[in-house]
Amino acid sequence: MKNNNSDFLHLGNKLLHWYSQNARDLPFRKTRDPYKIWICEIVFQQTRISQGLNHYNNFVDRFPDVKTLAEASEDEVLLYWKGLGYYSRAINIHKAAKQIMSDYTGVFPSEYDEILKLKGVGKYTAAAISSICFNGKMPAVDGNFYRVLSRVFADDFDISSSRAFAYFSELSQLIIPDNVGDFNQAMMDLGSEICKPRNPVCLECPLNKDCLAFSLNKTHEFPVKTKKVKAENLDLHYFFVHRNGKFLIQQRKDDFIWKKLFEFPASIPEALKPFNKGSKILHHKLTHKNLTIEVNDIEVSSEEMWNDFTSKNEYLITDFESSLMRSFPKPLENYIQNRLKK
Template identity: 45%
Template sequence: MPINSLFTAQIIDWYRSNKRDLPWRETQDPYKIWLSEIILQQTRVEQGLPYYERFLKAFPNLRDLANASEEQVLKLWQGLGYYSRGRNLLQTAKQVSTHFNGKFPETAEKLQQLTGIGPYTARAIASFAFNEEVAVVDGNVYRVLARVFGIFTEINSSAGKREFQELADALLPPENASEFNQALMEFGALQCTPRPDCHSCPLLGICIAADRDLVSQLPVKSKSKPKRDRHFNYLFYYDSGKILLRKRTHKDIWKNLYEFPLVEQVRATEDPCSVVAEAEVLYDLDLKALEVLDPHAYKHILSHQIIHIRIWPMRGPIPPNESLKSGIFAINLEELEKQYPVPVILHRFLEHIKPYLVSK
């Protein structure tokens, strides 16, 4: 038996006895497949699963989602990260709903034209929902193929992407694309993990990396840039159940999410006066009469940046909404929690601070 056929057969065999019970595997509805795939981009199954359930409950079908507001979608997306996925989700729902008569295109090539659907997701939907014979390549697939076939090409280079995609396509068994794709990813997620237990691996006999002790070196990936430090000073201006809020609209992290009035500085500030002074200019506020309390400090570590956050509680009457400028507005705390999407760091702060606010 050729090595490639053996590999395919073993992977599928392993999958049938080890696969997890996941809701999007029990359907061929392109809407549900699409939704699950967008949620699962760069996201572990365990983290994405509750979001998938909540989205389906809120928007049972494509039209429901297409009729939603971006605020609703982002609120449901809150805490999942990569919020452009949520915005693109809504955009594509509207697009398919109005321009494609509510039907998703049925080939990977056409699916990839839609916003938020790239090479992986297009092939996943085409294969799972429409049985197209196309192979998917995600982080799991890179890892499994690099090890089993001993490939040292960098997986984040264009040459690597091409090479692994071609290999996956060559391995794909016609007639069984969907199951093979699922199997290969599941194998990477459960068995051929970043630090695997090779003793229990059914592919021990054919894996080049295991044979030559290269498992810990594969796959090869070029190093990432060092993180940059940012310093966010938030004005937590609380008064009788209301706080000041603004929407992030610029092209940056947390786009279109809401936050307290922000003063970003190049370095950490111990002195509230400089924060207040900058805020007055930035937002055209009059903060002179205010008392500024000691800040709550957090460090928010992300993939490409470390955000040093100081939330400065302030005491004093909130001006009426009509007199607020620069996109600042006052909002009731319950209203905020119900409707306004915020970064998790703000959500956690609010949960922490709420008991103290109501008891005061």
């Protein structure tokens, strides 16, 4: 695209006018506190607003500022993230809060390049915080930008390309107005409510008269994405070792999936295998991974063997009520809940 910005600037202004009348009434829209904008941007990266709003409210109620979050334990942060999934986001938020306390004397950085240095903060999030809270001029390019711009310009640039972010960042400059913060939020709302991936509500779109894909009846052809990551199949095996209402757990390390969450033992000695009462197969999907999880039910009837096994290993002994204060991967949490119902 080599057209001058002024040729398309009216599109950005139309979007701002639409946003002024149709912006979603969300609690974080009532603040310019960069801490709260940061938390909401991270929460809703992988979570629909309707699903994550209560989690966001509970999180900022418990951790209302950077200092409170930085001083909390990692386990407590993970507990308040419970139900949102993608727990590495919570770990990174905690690390970034400590980073702000140590590197920025507890004051949230205001410049895009400094925000980008925070743990777990990418270009989109840095641009959103910068523009909404500090009048920064960076477009918060994400899937909504890809979809809206691809359709408006009937642009077949492949969004799976490594150059997609840079390309659509430049393309957005054609329509971006002075009020970049509201423009970025308008693009979020338009992509979420109107210009949806499937079944877009084109007749209600403020840009439909300017949208080439709509005029050509080809909205379903945009955006173009050629590369699809094939999901990896992964098998996991656990042993639910229990006796008299108590069972064993351990905390995962911070590598691979489910960082720092709690799980059941992954192995047991031969002496405990005769106590196996059967197994249950669980299926779970992660981004780019299909999990098949086998959980073996090991009810140890011998107190001597229970004491011997627990004393020789570093497992934590917990019960069903106490387990509610720990963060487990969703399939294991469901397994525990189902046992509670028995």
